[in-house]
Structures are given as C-alpha cells and as structure tokens.
Amino acid sequence: MFTETKAIVLSKIKYRDSDLIVKCYTQNDGIVSYLLRGVFKSRKAYSKVAYFQELSQLHLVTDYKEKRGLQYIKEVKISYLYATLHTNVLKSAVVIFLAEVLSSALQEEEQNDTLFNYLEATLQWLDTNETYANFHLLFLLNLSKHLGFYPDKTEIDAPYFNLNDGEFQFEKESRYAISSENLVLLKQLLGTNFDTLEAVKINGTQRQAFLGIMLLYFELHLGAFKKPKSLQVFNEVFN
Structure with a gap:
C-alpha cells in the first residue's frame, strides 16, 4: 500500500555496489530506513542521491509495510528547499x-x-x-x-x-x-x-x-x- 509522508533525512550509507540506505525521521512513522536500489548504476538514477542530503526536508510516497525492516520509496520531492543550509x-x-x-x-x-x-x-x-x-x-x-x-x-x-x-x-x-x-x-x-x-x-x-x-x-x-x-x-x- 502506498502512503505519503513528510520526512527529514538523518543519514545515508552506501549498501553493496549500487544501493543506498537512507535513515529518515518521518512525520507518520517516526524513524524509518529506506532502501534505494541501483542509484549508483546510472547517471539518471544517481541524480536521486541529491535529494538525500543531511536534514533535507522531503515529501515521500512510499511502499510502507509495518514489519519490513527496509522500506521502499516510490516518489520523492523536496518539501522545503533550503536556501543556505x-x-x-x-x-x-x-x-x-x-x-x-x-x-x-x-x-x-x-x-x-x-x-x-x-x-x-x-x-x-x-x-x-x-x-x-x-x-x-x-x-x-x-x-x-x-x-x-x-x-x-x-x-x-x-x-x-x-x-x-x-x-x-x-x-x-x-x-x-x-x-x-x-x-x-x-x-x-x-x-x-x-x-x-x-x-x-x-x-x-x-x-x-x-x-x-x-x-x-x-x-x-x-x-x-x-x-x-x-x-x-x-x-x-x-x-
């Protein structure tokens, strides 16, 4: 089931050769970690990494399942665009x-x-x-x-x-x-x-x-x- 939430990025770490794990504090579910598959495989996919700078404020559409350790992001956009941070x-x-x-x-x-x-x-x-x-x-x-x-x-x-x-x-x-x-x-x-x-x-x-x-x-x-x-x-x- 797809759900929407605001989120603040806390950390990110490269996983395997091409994936990224991003830890966020979300408005709907508190601390949630997301797996971004294949973001280091191509330039187009890598562009997604720019969204996940520390403390970025995002709006996420996610495939959220309560008991799953790593969640998946379907869509991401900036919720508040920082001018200076x-x-x-x-x-x-x-x-x-x-x-x-x-x-x-x-x-x-x-x-x-x-x-x-x-x-x-x-x-x-x-x-x-x-x-x-x-x-x-x-x-x-x-x-x-x-x-x-x-x-x-x-x-x-x-x-x-x-x-x-x-x-x-x-x-x-x-x-x-x-x-x-x-x-x-x-x-x-x-x-x-x-x-x-x-x-x-x-x-x-x-x-x-x-x-x-x-x-x-x-x-x-x-x-x-x-x-x-x-x-x-x-x-x-x-x-």
Whole structure:
C-alpha cells in the first residue's frame, strides 16, 4: 500500500555496489530506513542521491509495510528547499553535527507530530537567519523537551543544576551538578527563544564547554546516545 509522508533525512550509507540506505525521521512513522536500489548504476538514477542530503526536508510516497525492516520509496520531492543550509560552509557544519545527534537520539518508530514540527520549523529558522552561533545549544535544550528530559524549572533560583536528575537544587548532590558560568547560561537559554537568541552573548570557549554539558545531559538520559564523531570538527568551526 502506498502512503505519503513528510520526512527529514538523518543519514545515508552506501549498501553493496549500487544501493543506498537512507535513515529518515518521518512525520507518520517516526524513524524509518529506506532502501534505494541501483542509484549508483546510472547517471539518471544517481541524480536521486541529491535529494538525500543531511536534514533535507522531503515529501515521500512510499511502499510502507509495518514489519519490513527496509522500506521502499516510490516518489520523492523536496518539501522545503533550503536556501543556505547546504551551501553556507558554517551552516553545513551545523547540519552535519545535528544530523548525527538526531540519528543517535531519535529511536522511536511511531508518529510524533509535535517533534516533527519542531525539527521542521527550527531547521527552516536556521536556513533563513544569519545570526546562529548559539543555535545548536538552544536546539538541543529544546529537543530534550520532546524526548522527555527537559530541565525541571521548579527551583530555578537554586545554585546548582543536577544533570542526572534534570532539576535545579540547593545542594551539590551529584558529580553531574553544574554551577557558576554554565548554570547562568543554562538559565539564560531556558528564558529565551530562537528569535531572541542573539541577546545571549558568550565566547567560543564558553560555547564549547556548554555544548559538552548538553551532550553529557543527553548521554545520561538516553541510554543509546553516543557523542557525535563530528564534534571535534564542529567545535573548531565555532570556537
């Protein structure tokens, strides 16, 4: 049965000599992997590969069968055409990094419109804005809300934030507690949105340190999460 869905590309890998496996986060079915047969056999078939750049937003017509491990795509077209994400060198670094984070963090094979809409809207914001040095920090923080471990702000005036418990505390109860400069930045990000993110002023060293904290936060709350291999290169770009 053919079905239609929007999809965001997370990763792709060559399979055998001429095939491609593409992992997507779809609006209808969560994480789905698709097998594209023969795309490296001819120039005409190879043109399809261009659709599947990291974080591309697509509209797919698929031959979807629930218990099949690899699904098949009948038709593909661009749902939203990026103006800058795949042509701007700095934004491309953000794309590669976030695609790797999402590929590791998103595991659910079920519909989640709220999460899909968040990814779709924030990536379009990044595409159309020119001040984005801290985008990835707020992106990850807000992503934690959709994954179930957004910081509990009940005691936000407390001097510590316990990464393991996901809450602000008045005593340092864990080796995973943060304070001082990192705590101030966390509170700033909790009180802002993407349109006011420019007001958060930090340097490259602070940005890199806080990113490490956010990735640790994900590791503590998502058992299968792994630090992105692209982290070192990404930090060099945004330091």
